[in-house]
Amino acid sequence: MALGALVDFIVETVFGTVGELVLQIFCYGTTYLLLPIVSLGKCYVESASIFRFTRPKWDGLHKDENGRYCMDAELASFLGFIFWLVALISLIVFT
Secondary structure, rough: HHHHHHHHHHHHHHHHHHHHHHHHHHHHHHHHHOOOOOOOOEEEEEOOOOOOOOOOOOEEEEEEEOOEEOHHHHHHHHHHHHHHHHHHHHHHHHO
16 A cells, blocks of 8 residues: 555656656747747747746746847746647637
8 A cells, every 4th residue: 555655656756747847848938939929029038947947927027128028937938838728728619
């Protein structure tokens, strides 16, 4: 019984962490690529370390010295997640 709980804990920890990291990189990458295109170059996403987990902040858009807007990596990851969530819901609803 204890061995089963230990295996469940290890599987959940390893796959949960790897899954969260892959999901975060995927969502961040989506926003990193699409935001400059959608904003016609007026907004970009800051570089982020892929070795740290980020949580969304709501004050994540700042104007830089060139007049362009820079979005924090945390907010970019959240927006990428929202983008893919809306895409998945649209796929389910319209097919």
